[in-house]
Amino acid sequence: MGLDLLTDERIKTRDLALATKLAKTGVDASDGQDAAVLDTYARALFDSGKVADAVANQKKAIAVAGDEDTRKELEETLKQYEAKDKK
Secondary structure: OHHHHHHOOOOOOOOHHHHHHHHHHHHHHOOOOOHHHHHHHHHHHHHOOOHHHHHHHHHHHHHHOOOHHHHHHHHHHHHHHHHHHOO
């Protein structure tokens, strides 16, 4: 649900605060051990302008990713966040 709030093209006005809160609840519920939930939380932070926090959480997602394909996908997203963080 949280990712839909961030990415669904039908949503014209995004409630980033709600998406971030929902994603953080997911991180807490999964004890920070679900890569997909951490990835969603990082995206919510990134979209909210909290780029350094997004980078940190994306790195956590990579660390707990279960397979190489997922890890590579998460690393690509991390590169995008880090590029923005350097600006």
